Amino acid sequence: MKFIDLTGKTFSKWTVKERYLHPTIKKSFFICLCECGTERPVKGDTLSRGLSTNCGCVKRKEMSNRYTTHGHTQGGKFSSEYNSWTAMITRCNNPKANNYHNYGGRGIAVCSQWFDFNVFIKDMGLKPTKKHTIDRVDVNKGYSPENCKWATRKEQRMNQRPRKKVEA
Incomplete structure (x- = not known):
């Protein structure tokens, strides 16, 4: 040849x-x-x-487009908002999650419509900065549009449940 x-x-x-x-x-x-x-x-x-x-x-591009409907992935990495959403779902629904006992384990739940990321991002919008995370206004109620906002760590520290005192 x-x-x-x-x-x-x-x-x-x-x-x-x-x-x-x-x-x-x-x-x-x-x-x-x-x-x-x-x-x-x-x-x-x-x-x-x-x-x-x-x-x-x-x-690869075709597969990415097929499986990404929310537009919050780029280069195989998820957006900060998407990561916050998955962490919220996990800590409320997965008993094996590190903080489950502080969330799902004490009855904190995610409202049913927020199991769809598109609805969650429509309700919450984008984070003002990368330093913001999701915060519940009333720490004894679940995650819902009426009870959530993006907040800084400083704002969240002021909105925590009181710590239990450990007696020696």
């Missing part, structure tokens, strides 16, 4: 930069640059037959 130099050619999202000679495999490889910026060796025949069209970025 005659060698065909693919250098400089474009195959879908791949641009062929140079030939790559693998030390043990006797197939023609080419170093290719994907439109997303990823560079990797690709077999020549998979390029010419259309079997490799990109580095996988298209599939």
